[in-house]
Amino acid sequence: MIEKKLRSLEDLFGDPIKNKSTVKESGSIIELELDCLISFSDHPFKLYTGERLENMVESIKENGVLQPIIVRPVGSGKYEILAGHNRVNASQLAGLSKIRAEIRDVDDHEAVIIVIATNLEQRSPSDMLPSELAKALKMQLEAAKATGKKQIINALDSPSNPHGDRDSQEGNPVGHRGKSIEKVADKNRMSKTNIQRYIRLNELIPDLLERVDDETIALRPAVHLSYLSRNEQQIIEDTISIKGYKIDMAKSEKLKDLSKRGKLTDEKIYSVLSGEDEKKPKKPTSIKLKPKLVTKFFKSEQNQAEIEKVIEEALTIYFQMKEEKEDE
DNA sequence: TCTCCCTGGAGGTATTTCTC
C-alpha cells in the first residue's frame, strides 16, 4: 500500500534528485524562490485566515509543503500561481524561502480551469463563500464558452492534466459549441438555475456582496437585487447600513419590479425597505384578559366560550351606540 | 414543554423569452 503510494508520488513529482536541477519544461517540478511567485491575476478565492492558516503554517514548519504548487511562467523569471496560494502564503509565514512547484505552460483559459478545479477539488461549493462561488462559476462558464471545446470540461475532470487526452472521448468534433452552463452545472453537481443564481451575484456592488457572504442577505433576495442598477444598489446599501433594515424575498422582489418599471425612486427604496408600503393588513393578535377583570364581570363557572359570547354581544352594542352618537 | 402552523429561504423543474 505504502509502496504503491510512494510510487504514485514519484510518478506525480518525478525523481526528487532530478528535480534539483532547473528543468522548466511544462510538467516538470522545480524549487522556486517565493519571491519569484505572483498571485493569479483574477484569483477568486479568499486566502485562509485565523486558525486554519495557523494550522497550515504549523504543518509546514513540521513537515514542509508535501504537495508542489502549480505555476505557469509569465516572463522575467516570474511565475504565476495557479494552485497553492494558501501554501505559498503559509510558507512565507513559516519562514521558508523556496517551494516546490510544478511548471505548466498553459493559456489563460486553461489557467482558469486549473485555478478553479484545484480549489473545487479541496473544497466543496458548500464550503465556499457565495462571493467566491459566484466568481469561480462565472470564470468556469466564461472559460467553457470561450473555448467551446469539450476538452475544457475534460480538464475539469483532471485538473492535474490539462494537456491530457482531450479529443478522443465522446466523439464530439473539436470546436462544437455545447451547452456550457449545463456542463458547468454537472461538474459542480449543481442545477443550472443555481449556477445562474450564483453568477448573478457578480452583478452586485461589493458592499452588498459582502452582506451575502456574512448571511445578512440571503441568496435569492440578493439575486433580485442584482438586477438593479449600481446606483440603486448603492442607495439600498446606504439605507440598510444606516437604518439596519433587513431585506427578504418580498422586499427584494418589489424593488426589482419597481426598478424594471423605472419607478424606483429614493423614497420608494426607503418605503419598501422600512416596510411602510406594506399594505397587507396585520394579522389580528389574540389578547389575554387579566383574572381581576374576568372576575369583575363573569362568574367562575362560566367557560371561555360563554365569556367570549358575552364580550362579543357587549362590543356589538358598544360600537352600534358609538356609531349612532357620531351620526348625530 | 410540546405540538402545530406559518413564513422565509433553498433547491429544483418546466416554460417562456431573448440573443446570436
Place this chain on the structure above:
DNA sequence: GAGAAATACCTCCAGGGAGA
C-alpha cells in the same frame, strides 16, 4: 434554431410564534 437567461411555480426544510 440552439443556447442562454429569465421567470413561474413546486416541494422541502428550518425556525419562530401561538396555543394547548
